[in-house]
Amino acid sequence: MRLSVIGAGYVGLVSGACFAELGHSVLCIDNNPAKIDAIRSGQMPIYEPGLDALVARNVAAGRLTFATGIDAAISDSAAVFIAVGTPSRFDGRAELTFVHAAVEACAPFLKAGAVVVNKSTVPIGTGDRVEEILATVRPELAVSVASNPEFLREGAAISDFMEPDRIVVGVEDDNARAVAEAIYAPLTAKGAPLLFTRRRTSEMIKYAANSFLATKLGFINEIADLCEHVGADVAEVAVGIGLDSRIGRKFLNAGPGFGGSCFPKDALALLNTANDVGAQMPILERVIHANDLRKRNIGRKILKALGGSVRGATIGVLGLAFKPETDDMREAPSIDIVASLDYWGAAIRAYDPAAMEQAKPKLPASVVYCDDPYACAEGADAIAIVTEWNEFRTLDLARLKAVMRRPVIVDMRNVLSAAEVEAQGFQYDSVGRPGREA
Ligand code: NAI
Incomplete structure (x- = not known):
């Protein structure tokens, strides 16, 4: 299948290269020309084990190409993945400017039946907004909008993508479902679970997953602090509770507080979503606050x-x-x-x-x-x-x-x-x- 990926960062570049590895023909677009120049010359813009060889192999096979602008080259794509950044805004909400700009830029070139897929982590309801943008720019065009959150971890991104615990796709129509099934067929054939939900649920799954993991880390850090007071060993506590299959051993390593491009911003964005609709998330609120304090102290x-x-x-x-x-x-x-x-x-x-x-x-x-x-x-x-x-x-x-x-x-x-x-x-x-x- 022909696919386009907008954004060649941690998620876009890895996803684009992995889609190509699965046999698709992928155009990866980034509006940062220095990044594209570097990739074309074999220099990966990020440190990710195995990525340079994966990109080189698929470029050589003619399945992976790069561009700096969104233009008619995307018009034969069955799906256009949006993988641009959604950083925290000053008020803790997710910045959606890059997502909206990418969708607006794509809209004039989409073919009928194309699926615009949000791979970026976006607040619940963003798919509806994407649909509105497309309806404004191309009122005559029948396109689908899907949500396909990415769960890869930096440092293990390629294996996470190629052997995922699950693939989640949120759809509102059969066309989007069929296209997603075809794209991921090489992975589902090898046993990867493909979970279809409504679009808003899929958007929620990504935030709920990251917020849960952040909570797990926040909890073990709190236990670590108490261990220091009472003379217990948190590393052994983690083993002891982690052997309970309901708890699980992963994400129980105490440390200086969680960071990275996802947990802090996604937990905060989810809390803000709750605030915006008048809901309360006192647990998540405490996790975020405690982690900020921990990193500072x-x-x-x-x-x-x-x-x-x-x-x-x-x-x-x-x-x-x-x-x-x-x-x-x-x-x-x-x-x-x-x-x-x-x-x-x-x-x-x-x-x-x-x-x-x-x-x-x-x-x-x-x-x-x-x-x-x-x-x-x-x-x-x-x-x-x-x-x-x-x-x-x-x-x-x-x-x-x-x-x-x-x-x-x-x-x-x-x-x-x-x-x-x-x-x-x-x-x-x-x-x-x-x-x-x-
Ligand atoms: P990143 O900042 O590494 O990459 C985003 C890329 O998009 C940049 O290279 C930027 O130049 C490009 N871009 C922005 N606007 C564009 C446009 N209009 N046209 C073309 N290119 C454009 O971001 P990263 O880390 O890849 O994250 C992307 C999304 O994926 C975010 O929503 C993030 O929350 C989510 N995510 C990130 C994960 C990670 O481990 N980094 C894991 C799972 C999800």
Whole structure:
């Protein structure tokens, strides 16, 4: 089938390349020419394992092409996927300008029977608005509007897309349903569940899923804080409750607060949707508030580890991205942590395997970026592990200690073993786990 994808970001580029891999002929459009130039020359604009090879393979096979403008080239597409950003507005609602602009730009070129599919995460009812825009620009045209939220996780995006837990499609007519069935046939043939709902329900499913996961993280973080007071170990609590199949082990890793491009903004957008219709979501409201506070306050762990002040101290920050295997810095906890340390008068050295370029505009100019963890630890009074990249699990502790001014590690992701670190002579603090003295 011929498909177009508008937006070649984390979701659009991965989806476009994966659709091509499934055998479709895909045109991926982004209005950022630098991004398209980079992709065409083989440089992926995002760090995503396996993406460069996937794109190269499908471009070479002639199934994947790129463009910078929406024009007649989309007119033979059976479906046009909208995968543009929907960031938080100043008031916490989702910014829909990019979605509306993309739909308006597509409308003149759509063929009869085409399906416009919202893959962006959009507030409930956005599909209706898209329908109105199309009816205004092309009143004569019979087109369908569907919702197909994306559940891929950055860092595992390709396997998530190719082996999804489920595919959700919200439709209001048989045409959209048939086109979606055909597009996803290669995946459903391999057993991927395809769930059809009404459009508004599908839009709600995406927000409910992300808000539930955010709540799960918020809950385990709260348990972690209590563990620190009562001398229990949150990592073992997570195992102990996670073995209950009603709870599940995933999303029970305590840490510095959830970030990323989705959970904070989607939880906030859902809360605002509730407020707009006069409904209450007190649980979600508390989750959002508690997470904001957590990200702002978690830096105090470092302050405490150094006796109440970091003025004049050097702190090595290991990990900046909001999670491993991505270069995405959106809403990353490192932003708040580094800002606090800077405000309190610390000098900051930082290392991240993928996100240092993306971090620069978001962190104070005084941050010194380093080539590896050991350079980052040079002269440091403490190391803070902020993102759980695998390479931090196997640090050479003796080498680290040899270059540091004071052997202090604050492990905000619980990646190290307290016993091992303390055996090397480090002062060690983690999240929700008792230290040697507890
Ligand atoms: P992104 O910011 O990485 O990519 C969006 C792209 O759209 C940008 O490259 C931008 O230049 C392009 N764009 C904007 N307006 C355009 C237009 N009129 N024509 C052509 N291109 C245009 O955003 P990302 O992260 O891919 O997110 C897209 C949507 O998917 C959002 O609604 C997000 O909430 C949702 N989502 C994101 C996930 C993620 O892990 N990043 C996962 C699941 C959903």
